[in-house]
Amino acid sequence: MLDELDIQILRFMQKDARISMADLADKVNSSRSVVWRRIQRLEEDGVIKKQTVLIDETKVGLDVMVFAHVKMQAQNRDSLPGFITKVQNFPEVMECHTLMGDIDFLLKVLVKNVKAYEDFFWNRLSQIEGIREINSSIALTAVKSTTELTVPSSR
Amino acid sequence: MLDELDIQILRFMQKDARISMADLADKVNSSRSVVWRRIQRLEEDGVIKKQTVLIDETKVGLDVMVFAHVKMQAQNRDSLPGFITKVQNFPEVMECHTLMGDIDFLLKVLVKNVKAYEDFFWNRLSQIEGIREINSSIALTAVKSTTELTVPSSR
DNA sequence: TATGAAAAGGGGTTGCT
DNA sequence: AGCAACCCCTTTTCATA
Numbered sequence: 644m645l646d647e648l649d650i651q652i653l654r655f656m657q658k659d660a661r662i663s664m665a666d667l668a669d670k671v672n673s674s675r676s677v678v679w680r681r682i683q684r685l686e687e688d689g690v691i692k693k694q695t696v697l698i699d700e701t702k703v704g705l706d707v708m709v710f711a712h713v714k715m716q717a718q719n720r721d722s723l724p725g726f727i728t729k730v731q732n733f734p735e736v737m738e739c740h741t742l743m744g745d746i747d748f749l750l751k752v753l754v755k756n757v758k759a760y761e762d763f764f765w766n767r768l769s770q771i772e773g774i775r776e777i778n779s780s781i782a783l784t785a786v787k788s789t790t791e792l793t794v795p796s797s798r
Numbered sequence: 799m800l801d802e803l804d805i806q807i808l809r810f811m812q813k814d815a816r817i818s819m820a821d822l823a824d825k826v827n828s829s830r831s832v833v834w835r836r837i838q839r840l841e842e843d844g845v846i847k848k849q850t851v852l853i854d855e856t857k858v859g860l861d862v863m864v865f866a867h868v869k870m871q872a873q874n875r876d877s878l879p880g881f882i883t884k885v886q887n888f889p890e891v892m893e894c895h896t897l898m899g900d901i902d903f904l905l906k907v908l909v910k911n912v913k914a915y916e917d918f919f920w921n922r923l924s925q926i927e928g929i930r931e932i933n934s935s936i937a938l939t940a941v942k943s944t945t946e947l948t949v950p951s952s953r
Numbered sequence: 954t955a956t957g958a959a960a961a962g963g964g965g966t967t968g969c970t
Numbered sequence: 971a972g973c974a975a976c977c978c979c980t981t982t983t984c985a986t987a
Protein backbone atom coordinates (compact mmCIF):
# COMPACT_ATOMS: atom_id res chain seq x y z
CA MET A 644 0.00 0.00 0.00
CA LEU A 645 2.74 2.46 0.95
CA ASP A 646 5.96 2.41 -1.01
CA GLU A 647 9.35 3.82 -0.15
CA LEU A 648 8.53 7.19 -1.75
CA ASP A 649 5.44 7.63 0.43
CA ILE A 650 7.48 6.85 3.49
CA GLN A 651 10.22 9.31 2.56
CA ILE A 652 7.60 12.00 2.05
CA LEU A 653 6.07 11.27 5.43
CA ARG A 654 9.45 11.51 7.13
CA PHE A 655 10.24 14.92 5.69
CA MET A 656 6.77 16.26 6.36
CA GLN A 657 6.97 15.19 9.97
CA LYS A 658 10.15 17.21 10.38
CA ASP A 659 8.62 20.29 8.75
CA ALA A 660 5.16 20.28 7.27
CA ARG A 661 5.79 23.60 5.56
CA ILE A 662 8.49 22.30 3.26
CA SER A 663 7.73 23.39 -0.28
CA MET A 664 6.82 20.93 -3.01
CA ALA A 665 9.98 21.89 -4.91
CA ASP A 666 12.28 21.23 -1.96
CA LEU A 667 10.47 18.05 -1.05
CA ALA A 668 10.61 16.80 -4.63
CA ASP A 669 14.37 17.44 -4.66
CA LYS A 670 14.94 15.59 -1.40
CA VAL A 671 13.06 12.50 -2.52
CA ASN A 672 14.36 12.70 -6.11
CA SER A 673 10.99 13.16 -7.72
CA SER A 674 8.93 15.92 -9.29
CA ARG A 675 6.53 18.48 -7.82
CA SER A 676 3.41 16.94 -9.30
CA VAL A 677 4.23 13.40 -8.28
CA VAL A 678 4.93 14.45 -4.74
CA TRP A 679 1.82 16.62 -4.63
CA ARG A 680 -0.39 13.78 -5.83
CA ARG A 681 1.18 11.41 -3.30
CA ILE A 682 0.39 13.80 -0.47
CA GLN A 683 -3.20 14.11 -1.69
CA ARG A 684 -3.54 10.35 -1.62
CA LEU A 685 -1.94 10.07 1.81
CA GLU A 686 -4.49 12.54 3.12
CA GLU A 687 -7.44 10.87 1.41
CA ASP A 688 -6.39 7.50 2.77
CA GLY A 689 -6.06 8.94 6.25
CA VAL A 690 -2.39 8.11 6.55
CA ILE A 691 -1.84 11.80 7.19
CA LYS A 692 -4.48 12.52 9.80
CA LYS A 693 -3.93 16.22 9.88
CA GLN A 694 -1.52 19.06 9.69
CA THR A 695 -1.01 20.91 12.93
CA VAL A 696 1.27 23.12 15.00
CA LEU A 697 3.02 21.86 18.11
CA ILE A 698 2.78 24.29 20.98
CA ASP A 699 5.23 24.66 23.84
CA GLU A 700 2.96 23.87 26.78
CA THR A 701 4.92 25.86 29.31
CA LYS A 702 4.73 28.96 27.09
CA VAL A 703 0.93 28.88 27.32
CA GLY A 704 1.00 28.38 31.05
CA LEU A 705 0.57 24.63 31.25
CA ASP A 706 3.53 23.72 33.42
CA VAL A 707 2.49 20.50 35.10
CA MET A 708 2.07 17.12 33.44
CA VAL A 709 0.64 14.26 35.44
CA PHE A 710 0.15 10.64 34.56
CA ALA A 711 -2.86 9.15 36.30
CA HIS A 712 -3.32 5.41 36.41
CA VAL A 713 -7.00 4.77 36.98
CA LYS A 714 -8.17 1.31 38.05
CA MET A 715 -11.86 0.58 37.63
CA GLN A 716 -14.04 -1.68 39.73
CA ALA A 717 -13.87 -5.00 37.93
CA GLN A 718 -17.46 -6.02 38.60
CA ASN A 719 -19.45 -3.31 36.83
CA ARG A 720 -18.25 -2.92 33.29
CA ASP A 721 -21.34 -0.79 32.74
CA SER A 722 -19.54 2.22 34.13
CA LEU A 723 -16.83 2.15 31.46
CA PRO A 724 -18.70 4.08 28.75
CA GLY A 725 -19.57 6.72 31.34
CA PHE A 726 -15.95 7.06 32.32
CA ILE A 727 -14.82 7.36 28.75
CA THR A 728 -17.28 10.05 27.71
CA LYS A 729 -16.60 12.10 30.85
CA VAL A 730 -12.86 11.87 30.39
CA GLN A 731 -13.09 12.89 26.74
CA ASN A 732 -14.72 16.13 27.74
CA PHE A 733 -12.10 17.12 30.30
CA PRO A 734 -9.81 19.59 28.52
CA GLU A 735 -7.06 18.75 31.00
CA VAL A 736 -6.87 15.19 29.66
CA MET A 737 -4.48 15.01 26.73
CA GLU A 738 -4.53 11.27 26.27
CA CYS A 739 -6.49 8.36 27.64
CA HIS A 740 -5.34 4.85 26.90
CA THR A 741 -7.05 1.62 27.83
CA LEU A 742 -4.54 -0.82 29.23
CA MET A 743 -4.66 -4.56 28.76
CA GLY A 744 -5.12 -6.93 31.63
CA ASP A 745 -7.15 -5.33 34.35
CA ILE A 746 -9.74 -2.79 33.40
CA ASP A 747 -7.74 0.34 33.75
CA PHE A 748 -6.77 3.53 32.05
CA LEU A 749 -3.67 5.64 31.73
CA LEU A 750 -4.33 9.36 31.50
CA LYS A 751 -1.90 12.06 30.49
CA VAL A 752 -3.08 15.24 32.13
CA LEU A 753 -1.81 18.75 31.48
CA VAL A 754 -2.60 21.58 33.91
CA LYS A 755 -1.32 24.99 34.98
CA ASN A 756 0.07 23.99 38.35
CA VAL A 757 -0.20 21.46 41.13
CA LYS A 758 -3.16 23.27 42.64
CA ALA A 759 -5.02 22.94 39.35
CA TYR A 760 -4.30 19.23 39.35
CA GLU A 761 -5.59 18.85 42.88
CA ASP A 762 -8.78 20.56 41.80
CA PHE A 763 -9.04 18.38 38.70
CA PHE A 764 -8.36 15.25 40.71
CA TRP A 765 -10.77 15.80 43.58
CA ASN A 766 -13.58 17.73 41.92
CA ARG A 767 -13.68 16.12 38.52
CA LEU A 768 -11.77 12.89 38.05
CA SER A 769 -12.46 11.12 41.33
CA GLN A 770 -16.16 12.03 41.09
CA ILE A 771 -16.66 9.61 38.21
CA GLU A 772 -18.55 6.41 39.09
CA GLY A 773 -16.88 3.05 39.19
CA ILE A 774 -13.32 4.03 40.01
CA ARG A 775 -11.48 1.75 42.42
CA GLU A 776 -8.10 3.45 42.64
CA ILE A 777 -6.09 6.28 41.11
CA ASN A 778 -2.32 6.57 41.16
CA SER A 779 -0.95 9.92 40.09
CA SER A 780 2.64 10.80 39.36
CA ILE A 781 3.93 14.15 38.24
CA ALA A 782 6.15 14.03 35.17
CA LEU A 783 9.29 16.09 35.49
CA THR A 784 11.49 16.48 32.46
CA ALA A 785 10.39 14.87 29.24
CA VAL A 786 13.54 13.20 27.98
CA LYS A 787 11.85 12.54 24.70
CA SER A 788 8.47 13.77 23.65
CA THR A 789 7.50 13.61 20.06
CA THR A 790 4.72 13.05 17.63
CA GLU A 791 7.40 12.10 15.16
CA LEU A 792 6.96 8.40 14.97
CA THR A 793 9.70 6.63 13.09
CA VAL A 794 8.05 5.28 10.00
CA PRO A 795 9.36 1.77 9.35
CA SER A 796 10.87 1.13 5.94
CA SER A 797 9.60 -2.28 5.00
CA ARG A 798 6.09 -3.50 5.51
CA MET B 799 2.65 37.92 27.09
CA LEU B 800 -0.01 36.11 25.10
CA ASP B 801 -3.32 37.84 24.61
CA GLU B 802 -6.68 36.44 23.60
CA LEU B 803 -5.94 36.95 19.88
CA ASP B 804 -2.76 34.87 20.07
CA ILE B 805 -4.65 32.11 21.80
CA GLN B 806 -7.43 32.12 19.21
CA ILE B 807 -4.84 31.89 16.46
CA LEU B 808 -3.15 28.95 18.20
CA ARG B 809 -6.46 27.14 18.56
CA PHE B 810 -7.30 27.43 14.87
CA MET B 811 -3.80 26.49 13.78
CA GLN B 812 -3.88 23.39 15.93
CA LYS B 813 -7.05 22.28 14.17
CA ASP B 814 -5.59 22.91 10.73
CA ALA B 815 -2.15 24.39 10.25
CA ARG B 816 -2.78 24.94 6.55
CA ILE B 817 -5.55 27.46 7.06
CA SER B 818 -4.92 30.52 4.89
CA MET B 819 -4.17 33.93 6.36
CA ALA B 820 -7.38 35.29 4.88
CA ASP B 821 -9.57 32.60 6.45
CA LEU B 822 -7.77 32.79 9.75
CA ALA B 823 -8.07 36.58 9.82
CA ASP B 824 -11.81 36.23 9.23
CA LYS B 825 -12.26 33.68 11.99
CA VAL B 826 -10.48 35.77 14.59
CA ASN B 827 -11.96 39.06 13.34
CA SER B 828 -8.68 40.63 12.41
CA SER B 829 -6.68 41.42 9.31
CA ARG B 830 -4.19 39.41 7.30
CA SER B 831 -1.22 41.54 8.29
CA VAL B 832 -1.98 41.48 11.99
CA VAL B 833 -2.47 37.73 12.02
CA TRP B 834 0.64 37.18 9.94
CA ARG B 835 2.80 39.21 12.32
CA ARG B 836 1.34 37.43 15.32
CA ILE B 837 2.26 34.05 13.88
CA GLN B 838 5.79 35.27 13.17
CA ARG B 839 6.13 36.35 16.78
CA LEU B 840 4.68 33.09 18.10
CA GLU B 841 7.28 31.19 16.09
CA GLU B 842 10.16 33.46 17.12
CA ASP B 843 9.19 33.15 20.76
CA GLY B 844 9.02 29.38 20.47
CA VAL B 845 5.36 29.19 21.41
CA ILE B 846 4.82 27.40 18.13
CA LYS B 847 7.55 24.77 18.23
CA LYS B 848 6.97 23.40 14.79
CA GLN B 849 4.54 22.55 12.09
CA THR B 850 4.07 18.87 11.44
CA VAL B 851 1.79 16.16 10.10
CA LEU B 852 0.10 13.61 12.34
CA ILE B 853 0.33 10.11 10.97
CA ASP B 854 -2.07 7.25 11.62
CA GLU B 855 0.30 4.74 13.20
CA THR B 856 -1.68 1.67 12.20
CA LYS B 857 -1.63 2.80 8.56
CA VAL B 858 2.16 2.65 8.56
CA GLY B 859 2.21 -0.72 10.22
CA LEU B 860 2.78 0.30 13.82
CA ASP B 861 -0.09 -1.51 15.48
CA VAL B 862 1.09 -2.05 19.02
CA MET B 863 1.54 0.62 21.67
CA VAL B 864 3.10 -0.32 24.98
CA PHE B 865 3.65 1.70 28.11
CA ALA B 866 6.74 0.60 29.99
CA HIS B 867 7.27 1.72 33.54
CA VAL B 868 11.00 1.48 34.22
CA LYS B 869 12.26 1.63 37.79
CA MET B 870 15.95 2.32 38.25
CA GLN B 871 18.26 1.13 40.99
CA ALA B 872 18.11 3.91 43.54
CA GLN B 873 21.74 3.69 44.64
CA ASN B 874 23.60 4.50 41.44
CA ARG B 875 22.30 7.69 39.94
CA ASP B 876 25.31 7.59 37.66
CA SER B 877 23.50 5.25 35.33
CA LEU B 878 20.70 7.73 34.59
CA PRO B 879 22.46 9.70 31.84
CA GLY B 880 23.34 6.43 30.14
CA PHE B 881 19.75 5.30 30.26
CA ILE B 882 18.51 8.57 28.86
CA THR B 883 20.88 8.72 25.90
CA LYS B 884 20.24 5.09 24.99
CA VAL B 885 16.49 5.50 25.18
CA GLN B 886 16.59 8.63 23.03
CA ASN B 887 18.17 6.67 20.23
CA PHE B 888 15.61 3.88 20.20
CA PRO B 889 13.21 4.68 17.37
CA GLU B 890 10.56 2.57 19.07
CA VAL B 891 10.42 4.99 22.00
CA MET B 892 7.94 7.78 21.29
CA GLU B 893 8.06 9.43 24.68
CA CYS B 894 10.14 9.11 27.82
CA HIS B 895 9.03 10.94 30.93
CA THR B 896 10.84 11.15 34.24
CA LEU B 897 8.41 10.58 37.06
CA MET B 898 8.60 12.25 40.44
CA GLY B 899 9.23 10.33 43.60
CA ASP B 900 11.28 7.27 42.88
CA ILE B 901 13.80 7.37 40.10
CA ASP B 902 11.73 5.98 37.32
CA PHE B 903 10.64 6.54 33.79
CA LEU B 904 7.49 6.09 31.79
CA LEU B 905 8.06 5.10 28.16
CA LYS B 906 5.54 5.13 25.37
CA VAL B 907 6.71 2.57 22.86
CA LEU B 908 5.32 2.01 19.37
CA VAL B 909 6.10 -1.18 17.47
CA LYS B 910 4.77 -3.33 14.63
CA ASN B 911 3.51 -6.20 16.70
CA VAL B 912 3.91 -8.01 19.99
CA LYS B 913 6.87 -9.97 18.67
CA ALA B 914 8.64 -6.71 17.86
CA TYR B 915 8.01 -5.54 21.39
CA GLU B 916 9.42 -8.72 22.84
CA ASP B 917 12.53 -8.20 20.78
CA PHE B 918 12.77 -4.56 21.83
CA PHE B 919 12.21 -5.45 25.46
CA TRP B 920 14.70 -8.30 25.80
CA ASN B 921 17.41 -7.30 23.34
CA ARG B 922 17.45 -3.55 23.77
CA LEU B 923 15.59 -2.10 26.71
CA SER B 924 16.43 -4.61 29.45
CA GLN B 925 20.10 -4.60 28.40
CA ILE B 926 20.56 -1.08 29.73
CA GLU B 927 22.54 -0.82 32.98
CA GLY B 928 20.97 0.13 36.27
CA ILE B 929 17.41 -1.03 35.71
CA ARG B 930 15.68 -2.60 38.69
CA GLU B 931 12.28 -3.43 37.27
CA ILE B 932 10.16 -2.94 34.16
CA ASN B 933 6.39 -3.15 34.01
CA SER B 934 4.91 -3.26 30.53
CA SER B 935 1.28 -2.93 29.58
CA ILE B 936 -0.10 -3.00 26.10
CA ALA B 937 -2.41 -0.09 25.29
CA LEU B 938 -5.57 -1.14 23.53
CA THR B 939 -7.87 1.56 22.24
CA ALA B 940 -6.83 5.14 22.69
CA VAL B 941 -9.97 6.81 23.93
CA LYS B 942 -8.35 10.15 23.44
CA SER B 943 -5.05 10.84 21.84
CA THR B 944 -4.18 14.30 20.78
CA THR B 945 -1.45 16.85 20.48
CA GLU B 946 -4.19 19.45 20.59
CA LEU B 947 -3.70 20.82 24.03
CA THR B 948 -6.50 23.07 25.15
CA VAL B 949 -4.93 26.48 25.40
CA PRO B 950 -6.24 28.14 28.57
CA SER B 951 -7.88 31.52 28.09
CA SER B 952 -6.64 33.55 31.01
CA ARG B 953 -3.12 33.59 32.30
C1' DT C 954 4.33 52.01 16.67
C1' DA C 955 0.74 49.46 14.69
C1' DT C 956 -2.28 48.80 10.90
C1' DG C 957 -3.98 48.31 6.14
C1' DA C 958 -3.33 48.24 1.24
C1' DA C 959 -1.14 46.77 -2.46
C1' DA C 960 3.02 45.11 -4.97
C1' DA C 961 6.11 41.27 -5.67
C1' DG C 962 7.45 36.85 -5.43
C1' DG C 963 7.01 32.01 -4.57
C1' DG C 964 4.65 27.88 -4.59
C1' DG C 965 0.46 25.01 -4.92
C1' DT C 966 -2.46 23.23 -8.47
C1' DT C 967 -3.92 21.67 -12.89
C1' DG C 968 -3.88 20.09 -17.70
C1' DC C 969 -1.30 18.18 -21.19
C1' DT C 970 2.25 15.23 -23.12
C1' DA D 971 5.47 10.44 -14.37
C1' DG D 972 7.13 14.93 -15.69
C1' DC D 973 6.79 19.60 -17.62
C1' DA D 974 5.11 24.07 -17.77
C1' DA D 975 1.73 27.54 -17.17
C1' DC D 976 -1.52 29.57 -14.23
C1' DC D 977 -3.25 31.57 -10.36
C1' DC D 978 -3.70 32.12 -5.63
C1' DC D 979 -1.68 33.16 -1.31
C1' DT D 980 2.19 34.28 1.39
C1' DT D 981 5.41 37.79 2.30
C1' DT D 982 7.35 42.27 1.87
C1' DT D 983 7.13 46.99 1.44
C1' DC D 984 5.21 51.38 1.87
C1' DA D 985 1.98 54.85 3.33
C1' DT D 986 -1.00 56.31 6.90
C1' DA D 987 -2.91 57.25 11.56
